[in-house]
Amino acid sequence: MTLDFTGRVAIVTGAGNGLGRSYALELASRGAKVLVNDLGGDIFGSGDDAAAAQIVVDEIKSAGGEAIANLGSVSDYENGLEMVRQCMEAWGRVDIVITNAGILRDKAMHNITEQDWDIIMDVHMKGTYAVLHHVWPVFRQQGYGRVVLTSSSSGIWGNFGQANYGAAKSANLGLMNVLKQEGLKYNVTVNSLMPGAGTRLTATVMDEERLEQMKPEFVTPAVVYMCSEENKDSGMMIEAGAGNFNRAVMVKAPGIQHGTDSLPSAEWVEENWGQIISLEGATPMWNGRQTVDEFNASDASLNG
C-alpha cells in the first residue's frame, strides 16, 4: 500500500544536507508539509548559512510541495518553540518530528576539550529535547505523533575516537525508551535510527563507489515508514544503510539468582560469572519496572 502523507506536517531538523534533506524531499513528495530546519554550519558546528535550508524549501516548492524554513539552531530552546509555532501558524498541526541535525568533534578521550564535549551534547541531546519538549503538548492534544530520533552505531555499539558523540547518541536511546512509554496512550510512537550513509559527515572515509552505494536514499525508506500512520511500533532501534535494514535491541539475560537470605560475596560472583554474562534466554524489556519486577519475582523470600 502506498504510504501517503497528505495533510501531515513534518519537522525535519538538519534538513539542509545529507540524510535530513533526503527525508524532507521524500516526505514532501508524498504529500507532507515540511518545516526544513538547518543552521547551515560546517560538520564541526561552526558557521551559519541560510542557503542550506532555503535551497531544500525551494526544491520542495518547485516540485509542487509545501515547505517553510527555520534557520535557527536545534540547541536553542526558544528555537524549538519557534519551529512548532511556525508549523501551527502555517498549517495548524505537527504530526512528525525527525531529530536529525548533527555534527562531529571526533577526538581521542584525552584530547576532547570542554567545548568539544559541550557542543556535541548541545546539538545531539539538548537539540532533541528542545523541539520534542515543545511539540509534546501538540501531540497529546492531537492524539497523534510520530518521532524518529537519530542515534548512531557509535551510540549503540561504540566507535573509537567518538566518546562525546557516542555518549550523546546513546542518550537518544535513553530518551526513546522513556518517550515510547509517555507517548503510548496518545498514539505517539518514538523510534530510533542508526543510519549509515555517504554524506559530507562521512565523505572523508568513503571512496566514490562506496558513496554511491551508501547514498541517503538507501536510508530514507526506513525513516518514512517509521513516520507513517501505518507504523504502530514504538521503541525500535533500526539500522539502515547500503540496502540493509535490521533491528538492534538491548536485552536482559536471565542471569543467576542468589536470593536475599544471605549476602553474596565477590567470590560467589566470580564462580558464577559465566552464567551472569550468558545471553542464553535473553529478552528485550519494555521498561525499567519490568526488570525490577523480575528481580522481585525471582526472590523467594519476597514471595512467601
Ligand SMILES: NC(=O)c1ccc[n+]([C@@H]2O[C@H](COP(=O)([O-])OP(=O)(O)OC[C@H]3O[C@@H](n4cnc5c(N)ncnc54)[C@H](O)[C@@H]3O)[C@@H](O)[C@H]2O)c1
Ligand atoms: N552519515 C552517516 O553515516 C551517519 C551515521 C550515524 C549517524 N548519523 C547522524 O545522522 C544525522 C545526519 O547526518 P548527515 O550524515 O546527513 O550529516 P550532514 O552534515 O550532511 O547533515 C547534518 C545537517 O545538520 C545541520 N546542523 C548541524 N548542527 C545544527 C544545529 N545546531 N541546528 C540545526 N541544524 C544543524 C547541518 O547544517 C547539516 O545540514 C546526524 O545526526 C548524524 O550524527 C549519520
